[in-house]
Amino acid sequence: MLGAFETVLASPPAARPAPRRSARIGEVAALVGVRTSQLRLWEERGLLRPGRTPGTKYRVYDEAELRAAQVVALLRRGAYPFEIIEAVLGELRTTGSAQRVRAELGRREQELHARSLRRLRGSAALHDYLGDRGAAR
Numbered sequence: 001m002l003g004a005f006e007t008v009l010a011s012p013p014a015a016r017p018a019p020r021r022s023a024r025i026g027e028v029a030a031l032v033g034v035r036t037s038q039l040r041l042w043e044e045r046g047l048l049r050p051g052r053t054p055g056t057k058y059r060v061y062d063e064a065e066l067r068a069a070q071v072v073a074l075l076r077r078g079a080y081p082f083e084i085i086e087a088v089l090g091e092l093r094t095t096g097s098a099q100r101v102r103a104e105l106g107r108r109e110q111e112l113h114a115r116s117l118r119r120l121r122g123s124a125a126l127h128d129y130l131g132d133r134g135a136a137r
Helices: 002-010 025-032 036-044 061-076 082-095 099-137
Strands: 060-061
Touching: 025 036, 025 060, 025 061, 025 099, 060 061, 061 082, 082 099
Parallel strands: none
Antiparallel strands: none
């Protein structure tokens, strides 16, 4: 997850399949890999702040909002709660620094690693137990 986040932040605009102008909601949804309804929900929650075109009021996403949408999608795929995502985006927008995001993703990776090890140990113990029961019969 941390590697994917670094890729989102470090990719120059030309390396990503980003539009050259502001993108409308359908384009952003396709680029990020979510439905337009998901982008609208994130906007309602205050995570995204797309601009509006004069007259039509269509949502338009500039480069910064496209990147924010990519970050939100990445973190949601990692099952991060909205409160953490909100804090991460707030920091990215105010400081431009991704340190908190890196720290949170690193902590989450360590947590997942520890949980995986516990599950493996539990599975091994269950396997041994069931094997011992089968041998006792």
